[in-house]
Amino acid sequence: MTLIRMVTGLLIAWMTIATAHGGDAGPAPNGIELPAGYKDWRVIASSHREDNSTLRVILGNDAAIEAARTGNTNPWPDGSILAKLVWKDTAHPAWPKATVPGEFVHAEFMVKDSAAYPATGGWGYARWKGLDQQPYGADASFVQECHGCHTPVKDNDYVFTHPASLP
């Protein structure tokens, strides 16, 4: 009975993971769907953009984490997805010299699929704005804005993020 219960529990856990979805957010104008379960992904790095006063945490799906931890990120392998969660700066109420996450701004994604996105360096781009996760962009041409901004880091496979050093 103990083994049966354990196996049943594992199957339920597996089915829960397999059927997890991204909620009610609609797809981006280029057809990319909000990646399922991205808030549960593991961390790759963080950043603080002082030019636009935002804090960021960069997460990765399993393929991206594997690539980051093995130094296989130039290029990132097909199947990698990077998620950047962005908040407006706010000062910590009890420690004002610490900048901490305030209002949630957006979640944005880079999806590596060399065959699907040859015109933008093998990356599909998408962003969902605000807590209600509204897709960004009036039409599919919004990706030109993303790709243009990432072109200065073409030599790093168009990715600004360098995986943070970890023990």
Added chain:
Amino acid sequence: MTLIRMVTGLLIAWMTIATAHGGDAGPAPNGIELPAGYKDWRVIASSHREDNSTLRVILGNDAAIEAARTGNTNPWPDGSILAKLVWKDTAHPAWPKATVPGEFVHAEFMVKDSAAYPATGGWGYARWKGLDQQPYGADASFVQECHGCHTPVKDNDYVFTHPASLP
């Protein structure tokens, strides 16, 4: 056969998780062991301490994530563990107004166990320094330094971190 293979695969995955450990790092002087698999924990918040030029990502074990996502953090429930990963600031080479993680400084932990740590607000503290994860503190009294610094946020259960807003 397919079911047997699937169940076998799940059992192997479960055993791998169950036997994961924190590596060769020794325990903290107060006996706390480096929490297993902490680098795989999910994100609660980030911060940028401009007073000492460090970037931080705050992760939580499953109990802490459940508490954070349900607003049950004052007090945090017993079993919660918070992990703070700390890096020295560095400027992004291609975007100098972005501060990104440089040298890894340390990983530090707060372990909520009201029965075990009544003298320090129900929290056990521990820190491991550097990429080689050297335990911090000459003896168990190091926790007075931790607890003293956290006392200004006693009204927030001695925790500086406020879970970041998420969709």
